[in-house]
Each structure stands twice: as C-alpha cells, then as structure tokens.
Amino acid sequence: MHSEARAPLWLKLLAYGGLAFLHFPIVVIALYAFNTEESAYSFPLQGFTLDWFAAAFGRDDVLAAIWLSVKVAAVATLASLLLGTMAAAALYRRRFWGKEALTLMLILPIALPxxxxxxxLLSAFKLLAWEPSFWTIAIGHATFCVVVVYNNVIARFRRSSHSLVEASMDLGADGFTTFRHVVLPQLATALLAGGLLAFALSFDEIIVTTFTAGHERTLPIWLLNQLGRPRDVPITNVVALTVMLITMVPVIAAWKLTQGTEAVAGSGK
Structure with missing residues (x-):
C-alpha cells in the first residue's frame, strides 16, 4: 500500500495563516456584536451583553430588510430550481449544434463580475420599461442562482443510470410517473443542495441588487447604508453576524448533502 504524501510544515502554516487572515474580520464582528461599548471598536472589549440583539431585532427597518431578503431569496431559489432542472434535463444527454454555447450562456452570469x-440587467429593465422593484431584484438574483442548481442537477444526471428511466417506460409508466418515481428521487439531494446554495447566494447579494433594487432595501443594502452611521455600529455588527449565520447554515447543509453521493444515485448496482 502506498502511504499518502504529507504536506510540508511551511505549506501547512501558509494554509492556516491564509484561513486566519480571511476569517479574522468575521471573528472581530462576531465579538463586537456582544460588546457593551456603544460608540466604536474599543480594545479590549469592555464587557459582554445581549442587549444589542434585542435592540436590533426590535427595529422595524431591520425586520423589514430581513423579510425582504428572505422573500427575494425564496422567489429566486424557486425560479432557479425550475429553470436549472429543466436546463440540465434538456442538455445532459442531448447533442446538437450550439450546445456548448448554450451551456456557456447558462454559467456565464456567475462568472462575470x-x-x-x-x-x-438594469439596461434590459430600462429597455422593457420595468421600474426597479421586488420582482426586478428576484429576476436579477435568479440569473446567477440558476447556475448552482444547474451544476448540481447535471452532475447528478451524469452519475445516474438512464436504463432506470427506460425500464420504467418499458413497464408502461408515462413520462410524469417516471419523473416522479424514478428521476426525482435520484435528484432529491442535488435539488436540495442546489436550492440551499441558491438561497445563500441570493440572501447576501449586494452588487447586482444595487442596480436592480430601486428604492427597495434588502438586508445587504441596509448594511451598506449603515457604514455612514458610526453610532449604530453595535446594531450593524449584530445584523452582519445574523447575515453570516443565515448564509452559513445552508452552505454547510449543502456540503453535507453532497458528500458521498457519487455512488448513490443510479449506480446500477
């Protein structure tokens, strides 16, 4: 048996140093969300309190921003699940002229700045005479959220055995019955993982939202506006920590759902 090569110590130190550098600002925000000091980032921390959480979630503007972000993420996720699954089903086994270009168009929104x-999106909405609103935000988010659903679903399709579909049809099942009882169970965890990732991407998106929101204020936009209000630093820290926790949960759940699935769906065994 071959022994696994171990990474040298300096490479491990660089890796852990990089992780520490990336996560240090997050740790600072999390710590100061519990700080008793009101005005600024004083060091060391003056004490521990939960009062800022009660103050943050007692504000109507914070609750409205959270609720708007949740609604936008839910609509964008549902649209992404529908469009991403249909696109993956249409492309994974078909060969036709322009397939590569169509695939590139599907994944391009998440690759572009x-x-x-x-x-x-703003130019397209202006040409259509659509005013920025809740729906323009949701459509904008769906353009890049559909990519993560498509990637998850088409990867699962490629690991699935099409002979199961053929066997179902040979036994007299129609297309809908085959999809419901054969295809959908194989896609279940891929759809759930893709949906969770899409929700997390949409919930904390700010750049695309800035161009499509108009007067609407999602939670990331609320946080951006708070940067010019130093007296609200503790409230801002609490809301920022909330955003990180809300987006972290679906990402971890999606990672867990896709672990060890290579030999599960349609392996033919």
Missing amino acids: GIITGIA
Whole structure:
C-alpha cells in the first residue's frame, strides 16, 4: 500500500495563516456584536451583553430588510430550481449544434463580475420599461442562482443510470410517473443542495441588487447604508453576524448533502 504524501510544515502554516487572515474580520464582528461599548471598536472589549440583539431585532427597518431578503431569496431559489432542472434535463444527454454555447450562456452570469451583470440587467429593465422593484431584484438574483442548481442537477444526471428511466417506460409508466418515481428521487439531494446554495447566494447579494433594487432595501443594502452611521455600529455588527449565520447554515447543509453521493444515485448496482 502506498502511504499518502504529507504536506510540508511551511505549506501547512501558509494554509492556516491564509484561513486566519480571511476569517479574522468575521471573528472581530462576531465579538463586537456582544460588546457593551456603544460608540466604536474599543480594545479590549469592555464587557459582554445581549442587549444589542434585542435592540436590533426590535427595529422595524431591520425586520423589514430581513423579510425582504428572505422573500427575494425564496422567489429566486424557486425560479432557479425550475429553470436549472429543466436546463440540465434538456442538455445532459442531448447533442446538437450550439450546445456548448448554450451551456456557456447558462454559467456565464456567475462568472462575470457582479457590476457587469448588474449594469446589463438594469439596461434590459430600462429597455422593457420595468421600474426597479421586488420582482426586478428576484429576476436579477435568479440569473446567477440558476447556475448552482444547474451544476448540481447535471452532475447528478451524469452519475445516474438512464436504463432506470427506460425500464420504467418499458413497464408502461408515462413520462410524469417516471419523473416522479424514478428521476426525482435520484435528484432529491442535488435539488436540495442546489436550492440551499441558491438561497445563500441570493440572501447576501449586494452588487447586482444595487442596480436592480430601486428604492427597495434588502438586508445587504441596509448594511451598506449603515457604514455612514458610526453610532449604530453595535446594531450593524449584530445584523452582519445574523447575515453570516443565515448564509452559513445552508452552505454547510449543502456540503453535507453532497458528500458521498457519487455512488448513490443510479449506480446500477
């Protein structure tokens, strides 16, 4: 048996140092969300309190921003699940002229810088004479959320055995019955993981939202506006910590759902 090569110590130190550098600002925000000091970031922390959480979630503007972000993320996720699944089903086994270009168009929104996507969406909405609103935000978010659903579903399709579908049809099942009892159970965890990732992406998106929101204020936009209000720093820290926790949960859940699924769906065994 071959022994696994171990990474040298300096490489491990660099890796852990990079992780610490990336997560240090998050730790600072989390710590100061519980600080008793009101005005600014004093060091060391003056004490521990939960009063800022009660103050933050007692404000109507915070609750309205959270609720708007949840609604936008829910609509964007539902649209992404529908469009991403349909696109994956249409493309994974078909060969036709322009397939590669169509696939590139599907994944391009998440690869482009957010400012490019935002400007393009704003221009399209202006041409259609659509005023920025809840629906323009949701449509904008769906353009990049559909990519994560598509990637998850098409990966599961490629690991699934099409002979199961053929066997179902040979036994007399129609297309809907085959999809419901054969295809959908194989896609269940991929759809759930893709939906969770899409929700997390939409919930904390700010660049595309800035161009499509108009007068609407999602939670990330609320946080951006708070940067010019130093007296609200503790409230801002609490809301920022809330955003991180809300987005972290679906990301971890999606990672857990996709672990060890390579040999589960349609392996033919």
